[in-house]
Amino acid sequence: MAILLNPGPVVLSERVRQALLKPDICHREQEFIDLQNKIRADLLSVYDLPATQWASIVLTGSGTAAMEAMMTSHIPVHGKVLIIENGVYGERLTSIAKTHGIDHVVLHHAWGDVIDLARLESELQYHDELSHVAVVHHETTTGRLNNIDAIAALCNKYDNIPILLDAVSSFGAEEIKFAAWNIVACAATANKCLHGVPGASFVIVNKAAMTQMAATPARTLYLDLVRYLQSQDTGGTPYTQSIQVFYALAEALDELSDNGGWVIRRQQYWRRMDIVREGLQQLNIQASFARDASSCVLNSFPLPAGISYAELHDKLKSAGFVIYAGQGGLVKSLFRVSCMGEISDSDMENFIRAMREIVL
Numbered sequence: 001m002a003i004l005l006n007p008g009p010v011v012l013s014e015r016v017r018q019a020l021l022k023p024d025i026c027h028r029e030q031e032f033i034d035l036q037n038k039i040r041a042d043l044l045s046v047y048d049l050p051a052t053q054w055a056s057i058v059l060t061g062s063g064t065a066a067m068e069a070m071m072t073s074h075i076p077v078h079g080k081v082l083i084i085e086n087g088v089y090g091e092r093l094t095s096i097a098k099t100h101g102i103d104h105v106v107l108h109h110a111w112g113d114v115i116d117l118a119r120l121e122s123e124l125q126y127h128d129e130l131s132h133v134a135v136v137h138h139e140t141t142t143g144r145l146n147n148i149d150a151i152a153a154l155c156n157k158y159d160n161i162p163i164l165l166d167a168v169s170s171f172g173a174e175e176i177k178f179a180a181w182n183i184v185a186c187a188a189t190a191n192k193c194l195h196g197v198p199g200a201s202f203v204i205v206n207k208a209a210m211t212q213m214a215a216t217p218a219r220t221l222y223l224d225l226v227r228y229l230q231s232q233d234t235g236g237t238p239y240t241q242s243i244q245v246f247y248a249l250a251e252a253l254d255e256l257s258d259n260g261g262w263v264i265r266r267q268q269y270w271r272r273m274d275i276v277r278e279g280l281q282q283l284n285i286q287a288s289f290a291r292d293a294s295s296c297v298l299n300s301f302p303l304p305a306g307i308s309y310a311e312l313h314d315k316l317k318s319a320g321f322v323i324y325a326g327q328g329g330l331v332k333s334l335f336r337v338s339c340m341g342e343i344s345d346s347d348m349e350n351f352i353r354a355m356r357e358i359v360l
């Protein structure tokens, strides 16, 4: 079996894989409600969020479903969101706004650029009508970890504008300051830093903000978080959920907790990523960003001179490693390496050995 160094789905641990085989149950029976309740509570526990102020809503669907549910369920008809773009996923937030006719302005940056705080401040000053700011935490397009501390400080300065955070590729492994950043919703998924399987995603919502949204008309039927919250809070689910995927997510959350939570996971990821960064540097392949601007989850690297992505990918795959292409035009210039999942430091060392054979 290949070692997956793509940003999810991840190599599963045996205990998560075995959880997929638990008994068949009906999503309208108490057994499923217990499972859903456990997942909802455990998701809050990852960041020690009190259930008096926060709720998690679990959806059947990939990370994009959680992003779309967050955007459509939080920005009211008369609201307006500033969307910060510096990669594919920021641009996806804009596509969601366009698709649903959500009033928005865009603060665009080229993929990988640092978010320009001076430009952000002038947008916040000029647009005093904004109800929300939407931003991606870890922009997986390039591996840049956006500086949400600084962005949130500006949002707080201008009318305490609440943040909608795409944490699809950071939840469970990077710090997320829910209260200090004035987050009202945070979208994430089961099959990245939590090490579950694809098919379940979730939104952590601020309860007070959800109460306000209950008074405004829904923009979508299937992704309406108000409806989900009412149903899940009363021991139900509006629609059929992916039960086996939920089993795996529950087990993955137990495993995260048994292993010491997100802080330890972050340390593990950094240990693996440092092996990759330092090993590739010795082959004259320098990571795209300095360590303090990079996520622990995924880094991008320039393609070695004279080797196309396809060639590098295929040779590495024969050696047992699946890497990830750059998106769009970046396919010609970079490749990405992630270190999520049930993999080890020695897998990363073997990856470097395989790279050395290809490059030298």
Ligand SMILES: Cc1ncc(COP(=O)(O)O)c(C=O)c1O
Binding pocket: 007, 062, 063, 064, 065, 067, 089, 136, 138, 139, 140, 141, 166, 167, 168, 169, 189
């Ligand atoms: C930051 C970010 N947001 C959203 C998504 C979309 O997730 P999915 O492909 O599960 O719909 C991804 C996927 O890689 C991502 O990295």
